[in-house]
Amino acid sequence: MNWGTFILGAAAGAAGAVLVQQGLAKTTYVSAEKALKEVKEAFKTEGSIDGSWIKMKPEPLTKTGLDKMVYKGGVSRTIGQEREQFEFVADSKTGAIMDVYRTY
Known part of the structure; x- marks a missing residue:
C-alpha cells in the first residue's frame, strides 16, 4: 500500500x-410547522385563534433589495362579534415573523 x-x-x-x-x-x-407555531404564539398573546394555515414549501421573496426564502400563511380570530383575518410572512431559515398584515 x-x-x-x-x-x-x-x-x-x-x-x-x-x-x-x-x-x-x-x-x-426551519419546518413550516415550527414557523406557524411561532406566529400562533405571538397571536395568542392578544386572544384566542380560530384557525391558521401555512404553505409547506418556502417561496422566494424580494423586498427592499433582500432575496429571502419565506413561508406564507394566515391566522383568523374573532374579537367580540368581528372576525379578523391576517396573513403573515416568516423567514424560512429562522422562523422569525417578517411581516403581518390584515386582510379585508
Whole structure:
C-alpha cells in the first residue's frame, strides 16, 4: 500500500465532506410547522385563534433589495362579534415573523 495515495485519498474525502456540509448548511430550513407555531404564539398573546394555515414549501421573496426564502400563511380570530383575518410572512431559515398584515 502506498501511503502517499492513502493520504491523498483521505484528504480528498475530508475536503468533499466539508463542501457537502457547507452546501447543506446554506439550504437548511426551519419546518413550516415550527414557523406557524411561532406566529400562533405571538397571536395568542392578544386572544384566542380560530384557525391558521401555512404553505409547506418556502417561496422566494424580494423586498427592499433582500432575496429571502419565506413561508406564507394566515391566522383568523374573532374579537367580540368581528372576525379578523391576517396573513403573515416568516423567514424560512429562522422562523422569525417578517411581516403581518390584515386582510379585508
